Amino acid sequence: MAKTNYPKNPTSKNSRTRPVLMEEEATAVVIMMIMI
Structure with missing residues (x-):
């Protein structure tokens, strides 16, 4: 996962945090699909 370009900051809600959240949700x- 390329999280180097997107710093993970739960307090800041910038447009840069959305791609990270989407990637985390996708993963x-x-x-979950693999576990089930």
Whole structure:
């Protein structure tokens, strides 16, 4: 995951944090699919 360009800051809600959240959600969905 390329999280170097997007610093993870839960307090700041900039347009840069959205791609990270989407990537995290996508990875979480993939992990859940694999687990099930």
